[in-house]
Amino acid sequence: xxxxxxxxxxxxxLRADFPIFEQQIHGKPxxxxxxxxxxxxxxxVLDALREFYETSYANVHRAVYELGLRSDAAxxxxxxxxxAFVNAETTAEVIFTRNATEGLNLVAYAWGLDNLGPGDLVxxxxxxxxxxxxxxxxxxxxxxxxxxxxxxxDNGELRLDALEELEKRGRVKLIAVGLVSNSxxxxxxxxxxxxxxxxxxxxxxxxxxxxxxxxxxxxRALGCDFLAFTGHKMCGPSGIGVLWGRRELLERMSPxxxxxxxxxxxxxxxxxxxxxxxxxxxxxxxxAQAVGLGAAIDxxxxxxxxxxxxxxxxxxxxxxxxxxxxxxxTLYGPPPERRAGIVSFNLEGVHPHDVAQVVDAxxxxxxxxxxxxxxxxxxxxxxxxxxxSFYLYTVPEEIDSLVEGLLKARKLFQ
Amino acid sequence: MSELDSLxxxxxxxxxxxxxxxxxxxxxxxxxxxxxxxxxxxVSIAVAFEGDTIADVKFQGRGCAISQAATSMxxxxxxxxxxxxxxxxxxxxxxxxxxxxLTPVRLKCAxxxxxxxxxxxxxGKGTPLPDEWAGLEELELS
Numbered sequence: 240x241x242x243x244x245x246x247x248x249x250x251x252x253l254r255a256d257f258p259i260f261e262q263q264i265h266g267k268p269x270x271x272x273x274x275x276x277x278x279x280x281x282x283x284v285l286d287a288l289r290e291f292y293e294t295s296y297a298n299v300h301r302a303v304y305e306l307g308l309r310s311d312a313a314x315x316x317x318x319x320x321x322x323a324f325v326n327a328e329t330t331a332e333v334i335f336t337r338n339a340t341e342g343l344n345l346v347a348y349a350w351g352l353d354n355l356g357p358g359d360l361v362x363x364x365x366x367x368x369x370x371x372x373x374x375x376x377x378x379x380x381x382x383x384x385x386x387x388x389x390x391x392x393d394n395g396e397l398r399l400d401a402l403e404e405l406e407k408r409g410r411v412k413l414i415a416v417g418l419v420s421n422s423x424x425x426x427x428x429x430x431x432x433x434x435x436x437x438x439x440x441x442x443x444x445x446x447x448x449x450x451x452x453x454x455x456x457x458x459r460a461l462g463c464d465f466l467a468f469t470g471h472k473m474c475g476p477s478g479i480g481v482l483w484g485r486r487e488l489l490e491r492m493s494p495x496x497x498x499x500x501x502x503x504x505x506x507x508x509x510x511x512x513x514x515x516x517x518x519x520x521x522x523x524x525x526x527a528q529a530v531g532l533g534a535a536i537d538x539x540x541x542x543x544x545x546x547x548x549x550x551x552x553x554x555x556x557x558x559x560x561x562x563x564x565x566x567x568x569t570l571y572g573p574p575p576e577r578r579a580g581i582v583s584f585n586l587e588g589v590h591p592h593d594v595a596q597v598v599d600a601x602x603x604x605x606x607x608x609x610x611x612x613x614x615x616x617x618x619x620x621x622x623x624x625x626x627x628s629f630y631l632y633t634v635p636e637e638i639d640s641l642v643e644g645l646l647k648a649r650k651l652f653q
Numbered sequence: 654m655s656e657l658d659s660l661x662x663x664x665x666x667x668x669x670x671x672x673x674x675x676x677x678x679x680x681x682x683x684x685x686x687x688x689x690x691x692x693x694x695x696v697s698i699a700v701a702f703e704g705d706t707i708a709d710v711k712f713q714g715r716g717c718a719i720s721q722a723a724t725s726m727x728x729x730x731x732x733x734x735x736x737x738x739x740x741x742x743x744x745x746x747x748x749x750x751x752x753x754x755l756t757p758v759r760l761k762c763a764x765x766x767x768x769x770x771x772x773x774x775x776x777g778k779g780t781p782l783p784d785e786w787a788g789l790e791e792l793e794l795s
Contacts (some may be wrong), residue, residue, distance in 0.1 A: 589718075590694075590717035590721075591717075592694075592719070592759075592762065593661070593718045596660065597657060597661075608691060609693040622693040622694065622695060622715050623693050623694075651666070652666065
């Protein structure tokens with residue numbers, strides 16, 4: 240096997256690309272440990288947005304004038320970048336959405352309403368973010384299908400052995416599963432799940448919101464049928480996401496939103512639909528946001544997704560080690576070698592909200608709450624956790640600041 | 654005094670660690686529970702009446718220092734008052750007692766208990782539900 244030398248990522252150097260780090264928070268250097276929530280934006284993306292608006296902006300796919308053509312080229316170019324980013328066969332399979340949530344809702348409505356009914360079983364997992372859980376629970380209810388969650392073990396990893404038992408409950412039609420857990424950082428074995436599913440004609444819907452920014456994605460290798468991610472977690476703007484879907488499924492599906500752009504011909508008697516991917520993009524899309532996402536994809540690709548993954552793996556090992564030193568701190572989920580750059584924990588006797596407030600005074604930004612993971616919180620027996628998450632610009636000193644903040648919180652609440 | 658010290662002043666930490674009126678009332682006349690949907694914090698409040706007067710009131714909950722301390726202070730404040738009086742109690746009366754600077758996010762924590770208490774009074778005595786309480790639409794009224 241050919242080994243490609245992968246340049247190691249220099250987070251300190253990359254940090255200079257992000258203007259947000261040029262300030263202090265409460266008189267302290269900003270330690271931004273909330274990238275799983277939303278990432279910060281590099282100058283390259285901000286410049287691309289400004290340049291597009293200043294030189295090429297018009298609505299897309301309707302103007303015959305020069306600016307319209309430039310806008311089309313930029314928007315369609317962003318779609319080709321997204322296609323390459325997930326290794327899709329064609330841009331027909333790449334639908335721009337508002338975010339990952341909208342992509343997942345699109346599948347739930349447009350596929351689910353026509354393909355689910357009594358006797359069918361829809362599966363999500365205990366790890367799912369509400370965005371890949373609630374739509375399925377809801378559409379299952381609307382169609383009379385049954386709904387269940389694949390359980391996790393005490394390490395926060397999926398118990399695929401439970402599928403055998405779950406299958407007895409009904410005809411499994413679809414499984415909704417995240418590639419990387421937004422709370423625990425668990426990396427789920429999508430290839431194995433796809434292999435299991437396709438032996439049974441089960442559709443696999445992957446939430447890649449926490450994976451796309453951090454590791455290489457290949458929809459053909461994953462073997463899934465749908466995959467959704469969002470731009471704002473991967474250095475892009477908010478308001479833009481991508482849904483990739485297998486062409487033959489997308490072609491057979493009814494539309495989701497209806498209106499302009501998604502039609503072929505409209506008469507009073509009947510309307511026919513546009514070709515893919517336009518059938519699923521009603522109305523004026525988030526044009527500049529798509530261009531910004533394209534710039535973000537360029538930025539990440541140039542650094543190299545494998546290098547980002549390795550950098551975060553190092554930080555995760557370091558964070559695990561440092562956090563384990565703190566008395567009364569419980570870490571949740573799998574060991575560092577089997578997770579992405581996300582750590583969730585609780586400090587005995589201090590609520591996560593209070594933890595986040597105390598460390599904020601140290602300039603440290605972490606998320607506190609249920610992380611849109613209430614079924615998981617129930618499984619863990621907590622109502623909230625504190626979560627620190629890392630990205631290409633994270634440096635170990637930020638983890639040190641977090642540890643100092645946690646020691647202060649511990650002292651304050653003693 | 655730093656921002657943090659004024660937020661987590663001694664009285665807040667004391668109420669958090671040693672909550673007043675914490676527990677259940679076996680023969681409560683009304684019980685209500687509520688959640689802060691942002692963070693999953695929970696408060697459940699039980700009330701026993703003597704006529705229109707709140708004879709006993711107790712809470713249970715899981716949540717941050719601000720939500721639990723504010724609810725604890727609320728228990729001290731309302732015992733012995735009438736349901737009608739407490740149902741129309743202004744949020745500022747509680748916030749003055751809490752006495753710390755609160756961001757909009759933390760304000761929801763501080764007011765969780767008061768919202769839940771007013772729901773309990775509504776269930777027990779038919780007092781009007783306030784409409785200005787953030788998150789109240791999330792409360793189960795059944």
